[in-house]
Amino acid sequence: MTAPSAPMLQVDDLKVHFRTRVARAPWKPVQVVRAVDGVSLMMQPGETLGLVGESGCGKSTVARAVIRLLQPTAGRILFNGRDITDLSQEALRPIRPKIQIVFQDPASSLSPRLTVDRIIAEPMRLAGWEKSRIRDRTGELLRFVGLDPQYAYRYPHEFSGGQRQRIAIARALALSPELVICDEPVSALDVSVQAQVINLFKDIQQQLGISYLFVAHDLGVVRQVSHRVAVMYLGKIVEEAPRAALYETPLHPYTQALLSAVLRPVPGAARNRIVLEGDMPTPIAPPSGCRFRMRCPLAAPVCAEAEPPLQEIAPGRRVACHFAPDATIARP
């Protein structure tokens, strides 16, 4: 893949494996959960990459490894050209302000014992800012995310879910990051509030030019915030494309099934959806060959024998299927 400009974030063949023991059976061998098993990504400045997939596909693990909350088992993470994969926590400190994260549930990511101004000031305090500068910046950030600065001395529990997520966003923006990792940031919010927060994310990007790695399971949400979208299944990316291309002409059978399963608020609209059989297999023992073949209506013998590589079949379009671009599941 040739990049138009230097990538801000480059992830090469990232693997995150967890070693687990069977509960209450210490004599059984250690099992390896291959949560992320060879993921490569590239992000440009000012861009939003949506990362979608169902629970257990490894999308949140990718997000957490990129910000080094989890240590990668293999692969490389380059931020602005610098390899940060094996940097010590101490060596990471100057880079941390540039990569921030917003989590799903603001009720657990905001300390209930701190007032909002202290929560937002924390990153600036750690960066050694002066008190007066922190105070000015806190007020500015609160206004920026649509909260009244007079609420600065309240506690998180005094706010609604949507307002709390605005506080978490203000904290993430405090040190002017270049990349914000968003891990299901609107999933816990009601529809009417969700739309407000999605618009806020877009406004912030327009004004500050920051990039988002936006992890979510809701395909409607991802479409509305992303420039490009990558679909994950069982620890791997199965398809990646500019958003309109992905939603309008999905090439991987899994993407097709996933999009057709989304319920549209139109009575009777979803009657001809593709219903996949079974569940996602366990990442402890992924199937041989293509990982989706157990549920794929188009699976053929070759799918069990060889793992389809993620190939670029058009500019910016990558898909991992032996039959792409001609793999189309017939609608019932």
Added chain:
Amino acid sequence: MSEAPLATGSLPAAGAPLLSVRDLRLTVAGAGRPLVDGVSFDVPPGGVVGIVGESGCGKSLTALSVLRLTAPAIGVSGQILFSGEDLLRVGAQRLRQVRGGEIAMVFQEPMTSLNSVFTVGDQIAEAIRTHYAVSRRAARATAIEFLAKVGVPSPATRVDNYPHQMSGGMRQRAMIAMALACRPKLLIADEPTTALDVTIQAQILDLLRQLRAEFGMAVLIITHDLGVVADLADEVVVMYAGRVVEQAPVATLFARPMHPYTEGLLRSAPPIDVDVERLPTIPGTVPAPGLVMPGCRFAPRCGYARAACDQGEPPLIPLGGGQRAACIRHRGYAP
């Protein structure tokens, strides 16, 4: 099952609703306004009614109160007429027959509603033996039969699984098998697919549709997801801050929402088939649960609101075709 059920309920008269909730009011001492405030709706035999609304609107409390499962601190008034019998006034023994027998319930999180120390088969069999005088062996056979019906693969093996040995989708199927095993006339499903992934959600909704056709049972589905309602329901009840704000047949509601809240809810869901520069939003937030409001509870967030909207609770105004909306705009803002 060939054995006659122990539970006996009179059949409703032709055209009469199977379930009729009348002026349901749930109150907590000391709280400002009722949690559920004068909610009425009907579920016809074999029909599917969806209650939609956002967190805190009272939709789940409404569902729980049908089987009198709300916390003791909550005062309940009104009527819950099931085949004409008021469930709020029946004795403990009759209530036990109804719960799980004539009305079954499926909850959002199957992991917390299944008991983790009994096998799935034991739990389904227990439900059967509570309502029918059958042997353990027959109950187990019925459990396997229903696990097969809901699409659990190798049901004869899975019947001996503990809940943790199953995936989320499979646990939800087991919950549904348990609910159906006594052939209820009404299934109450409270956010049955919310904890599930989209591909599994599609499987469960298809299953509910197919089972409804096969058993002719009525379904009351509670959800925040307009897509689920559009997919499954015949009739929709929209709740906001404890009250019904709109009621309509499903096609009418989605084609022509008449309450500003319904309209806002439909517009603000992020669409999957078009790119939108800015999503339409509903400004503000839901009023705090304790706040007493003399007029329309949606007025502070409503683009159509006028002074008259704060003058008293808007009644549900009939708009033809079975549609009703609690918005005085449809009467020219006359109170």
